[in-house]
Amino acid sequence: MNKFLDRFFHLSTLSIALLTLLVTGAIFGVLYQEAKPAIDAFGFDFLIDSKWAPNLERFGAFPAIVGSIMSTALAMLLAIPLAIGVAIFLSEIAPAKLKSPVGVSIELLAAIPSVIYGMWGLFYFVPIIRDLFGGLGIGLLTAGIVLAIMVLPFMAAVTRDAMNTTPDILKESAYALGGTKWDVIKDVVIPYAKAGIIGATILALGRAIGETMAVTFVMGNVHKIPSLITDPATSIPVALANEFAEADEGLYFSSLFYLAMILFIISFAIIAFAKFAFLKRGRK
Amino acid sequence: MTHVEKRILINKIVMILSSLSAAVGIAFLLWILTILVINGIDAINWNIFIFEGAPPGYEESGLKHALIGQVMLIGVATLIGVPLGILAGTYLSEYGGLKSKLANTIRDISDIMMSAPSIVIGSFVYAIFVAPFGHFSGWAGIIALTIIMVPIILRTTDDMLQLVPTTLREAAFALGAPKYKVILQVVIRGAKTGILTGVLLGVARVSGETAPLLFTSFNDNFLNTDLSEPIASLTVTMFNYATSPYEDWQKLGWAAAFILSMFILGLNILGRLLLMKRKSK
Amino acid sequence: MATIIDIPEEKAIEVNNFDFTYAGASDPSLKNISMPIAKNKVTALIGPSGCGKTTLLRSFNRMHDLYPGNAYNGEIIFEGRNILQEKEDMIKLRTQIGMIFQKPTAFPMSIFDNVAYGLRLKGIKNKSELRDRVEKALKDAAIWKETSARLKDDANGLSGGQQQRLCIARAIAVEPEVLLFDEPTSALDPISTQGIEKLIIELKEKVSILIVTHNMQQAARVSDYTGFMYLGDLVELGKTEELFVTPAEKLTEEYITGKFG
Numbered sequence: 151m152n153k154f155l156d157r158f159f160h161l162s163t164l165s166i167a168l169l170t171l172l173v174t175g176a177i178f179g180v181l182y183q184e185a186k187p188a189i190d191a192f193g194f195d196f197l198i199d200s201k202w203a204p205n206l207e208r209f210g211a212f213p214a215i216v217g218s219i220m221s222t223a224l225a226m227l228l229a230i231p232l233a234i235g236v237a238i239f240l241s242e243i244a245p246a247k248l249k250s251p252v253g254v255s256i257e258l259l260a261a262i263p264s265v266i267y268g269m270w271g272l273f274y275f276v277p278i279i280r281d282l283f284g285g286l287g288i289g290l291l292t293a294g295i296v297l298a299i300m301v302l303p304f305m306a307a308v309t310r311d312a313m314n315t316t317p318d319i320l321k322e323s324a325y326a327l328g329g330t331k332w333d334v335i336k337d338v339v340i341p342y343a344k345a346g347i348i349g350a351t352i353l354a355l356g357r358a359i360g361e362t363m364a365v366t367f368v369m370g371n372v373h374k375i376p377s378l379i380t381d382p383a384t385s386i387p388v389a390l391a392n393e394f395a396e397a398d399e400g401l402y403f404s405s406l407f408y409l410a411m412i413l414f415i416i417s418f419a420i421i422a423f424a425k426f427a428f429l430k431r432g433r434k
Numbered sequence: 435m436t437h438v439e440k441r442i443l444i445n446k447i448v449m450i451l452s453s454l455s456a457a458v459g460i461a462f463l464l465w466i467l468t469i470l471v472i473n474g475i476d477a478i479n480w481n482i483f484i485f486e487g488a489p490p491g492y493e494e495s496g497l498k499h500a501l502i503g504q505v506m507l508i509g510v511a512t513l514i515g516v517p518l519g520i521l522a523g524t525y526l527s528e529y530g531g532l533k534s535k536l537a538n539t540i541r542d543i544s545d546i547m548m549s550a551p552s553i554v555i556g557s558f559v560y561a562i563f564v565a566p567f568g569h570f571s572g573w574a575g576i577i578a579l580t581i582i583m584v585p586i587i588l589r590t591t592d593d594m595l596q597l598v599p600t601t602l603r604e605a606a607f608a609l610g611a612p613k614y615k616v617i618l619q620v621v622i623r624g625a626k627t628g629i630l631t632g633v634l635l636g637v638a639r640v641s642g643e644t645a646p647l648l649f650t651s652f653n654d655n656f657l658n659t660d661l662s663e664p665i666a667s668l669t670v671t672m673f674n675y676a677t678s679p680y681e682d683w684q685k686l687g688w689a690a691a692f693i694l695s696m697f698i699l700g701l702n703i704l705g706r707l708l709l710m711k712r713k714s715k
Numbered sequence: 716m717a718t719i720i721d722i723p724e725e726k727a728i729e730v731n732n733f734d735f736t737y738a739g740a741s742d743p744s745l746k747n748i749s750m751p752i753a754k755n756k757v758t759a760l761i762g763p764s765g766c767g768k769t770t771l772l773r774s775f776n777r778m779h780d781l782y783p784g785n786a787y788n789g790e791i792i793f794e795g796r797n798i799l800q801e802k803e804d805m806i807k808l809r810t811q812i813g814m815i816f817q818k819p820t821a822f823p824m825s826i827f828d829n830v831a832y833g834l835r836l837k838g839i840k841n842k843s844e845l846r847d848r849v850e851k852a853l854k855d856a857a858i859w860k861e862t863s864a865r866l867k868d869d870a871n872g873l874s875g876g877q878q879q880r881l882c883i884a885r886a887i888a889v890e891p892e893v894l895l896f897d898e899p900t901s902a903l904d905p906i907s908t909q910g911i912e913k914l915i916i917e918l919k920e921k922v923s924i925l926i927v928t929h930n931m932q933q934a935a936r937v938s939d940y941t942g943f944m945y946l947g948d949l950v951e952l953g954k955t956e957e958l959f960v961t962p963a964e965k966l967t968e969e970y971i972t973g974k975f976g
């Protein structure tokens with residue numbers, strides 16, 4: 151009886167574990183299948199076509215792709231120096247009493263749902279941008295900044311964790327030669343934690359590119375490549391969020407799935423790259 | 435200036451910049467929390483819990499539909515996702531181990547899926563569970579949330595089970611227990627707190643998801659407890675109300691935001707307390 | 716109660732009534748230590764775990780200041796000044812009093828850059844000067860032969876014993892007056908240990924050396940003077956041959972004969 155139960159338990163857990171692989175594969179498969187009509191209709195030109203006109207049955211993903219890349223790039227540009235600064239503060243500067251509360255606050259920031267970042271962005275940040283730059287206040291710039299604030303806590307936490315792996319004795323050796331805190335960080339901690347820091351950055355990038363709610367409120371969903379950074383634009387997640395429910399017929403839907411497939415492949419690749427190239431868990 | 439003096443100056447500058455970065459980070463946190471609390475408390479009253487949604491301008495409107503819908507979606511997703519996640523994590527730790535290629539592949543894929551765009555998962559579920567049936571449904575939303583939740587629970591269970599010392603397992607085997615009993619009665623029990631923490635964090639994460647619900651469970655302005663129909667959720671309601679031009683709806687949006695954040699922060703803090711209690715044992 | 720001999724040589728460092736309390740501790744870890752460190756000689760500190768020998772060692776280059784809340788009391792006189800004072804320039808102090816740690820701590824950079832690190836910190840940029848001083852340091856640390864052909868290679872490619880010599884080369888490149896060794900061979904195999912011990916004896920011509928070791932035989936082999944510590948007190952300081960053969964204090968004798976560890 152025990153033998154049977156043992157085998158049953160083993161198989162049950164195995165099949166459920168395999169299920170996760172299956173689902174991932176299914177996602178790739180289903181996305182491809184749904185996107186196929188659009189792939190057949192537009193081919194790779196989909197990626198470089200700038201015209202997105204549902205009523206004309208003409209769909210080009212270029213503005214969405216460019217919007218994704220540009221908003222993410224802007225967000226990373228703002229977030230990276232801040233995140234490294236926060237990580238340095240948390241791992242090397244903060245007195246013991248501050249380390250915990252500040253560190254925990256940063257981690258709690260990461261737990262706030264992205265939809266709330268979006269609401270804050272819409273009601274409180276958009277007017278500021280509007281006052282400073284004119285226009286609607288909704289657009290690439292606002293989206294980039296809100297996205298940066300969203301990505302900051304995660305990246306700061308992972309970077310801090312990477313820096314904390316530097317052995318004390320190595321840091322003390324540099325201090326013992328007369329180094330300042332910055333000398334030690336620059337010459338010992340950062341080279342030692344280099345892989346973890348780069349990995350954290352790329353991982354954050356992978357998450358940022360797939361971010362929907364923080365950006366949907368403030369991007370505008372205009373399928374045009376913005377001429378000014380303050381112009382409304384769109385990104386793949388924003389287009390999906392806004393248009394999925396409206397899409398009424400085949401090619402529109404397929405084009406949206408084509409977008410979803412592109413997004414899935416890009417973010418999967420980026421995250422996998424970060425993981426395998428930089429964030430090895432030492433499982434050898 | 436000597437080189438040494440220059441180094442000391444640069445050090446000071448970097449220290450100031452880092453502290454400023456931390457201050458900026460905390461400032462944004464405080465800003466967001468403050469407006470959340472101010473707008474939320476301003477908007478909260480008993481009506482929220484008594485009335486369901488209504489067209490804008492109606493006195494008697496509330497969030498009852500969204501709250502109940504959210505609880506149902508999260509609740510059922512948790513009931514399905516947690517056992518699946520724990521069992522899969524058990525396989526990884528107790529049968530797969532650290533060297534198995536299959537186990538490591540599953541771990542890697544789960545890690546990646548944890549960071550994958552949730553809107554894509556929503557699209558996937560739409561294709562397999564909404565389109566064929568011709569309508570949105572609570573079940574579709576639940577499936578989407580489960581897909582997001584399982585990798586998180588799987589990974590934390592895997593990690594927590596691995597922390598249980600091998601000697602504990604060996605002692606149970608030495609008493610003649612079959613493997614499944616060793617796992618259920620000794621190992622999982624030993625990692626109980628850790629697994630619970632993982633569950634709390636998984637639920638917190640999933641509670642805040644909006645994108646995967648946008649075209650699966652969709653939304654409903656009225657109370658609906660039939661999961662085979664579209665159902666309201668706090669997150670989607672928040673999104674709709676906040677982006678609407680109606681002030682009373684926007685107010686309800688902030689109330690929803692406040693309730694949701696307090697819930698999620700509460701779960702996170704609870705998870706942390708559990709983790710600390712475990713460490714002090 | 717303690718027996719501290721008076722040394723005939725010039726003193727590199729003099730410790731007067733030194734107390735040390737760790738942050739948050741109610742009692743001091745070091746109590747009223749007074750001792751001389753002889754110039755160009757090797758002084759060893761021995762004693763059971765927890766006796767405070769490493770705590771004392773790390774006070775000389777004020778390593779404790781890296782961790783807030785620690786409190787010094789008393790004087791440590793070096794080059795005519797009390798280095799425990801607030802206004803002491805710690806960066807300068809650490810270029811004059813260097814330290815070698817329990818495990819080899821090669822920085823993640825090339826062999827050349829490791830040894831040149833302290834020199835670059837001082838502002839020495841001239842390429843030929845750097846090359847000369849790095850070569851001299853590697854020679855003085857008896858590791859020039861193994862490294863001259865691969866100065867640009869990553870330091871982590873060296874063996875444990877070689878890395879520790881590299882760390883010694885790195886420390887002596889800045890030409891300090893004093894070198895502090897914190898159990899330098901505890902992570903090394905017997906042959907590497909032998910090499911390091913030989914090096915320490917050679918180095919005393921140029922620097923004054925203070926070495927903490929849990930290995931009594933090592934202390935007997937390399938040092939001129941030995942100090943025995945117990946529970947935060949310096950129980951006895953004497954010439955090494957005399958301390959090991961005819962210790963003045965009963966406690967010292969009990970430790971040396973293995974009555975306690």
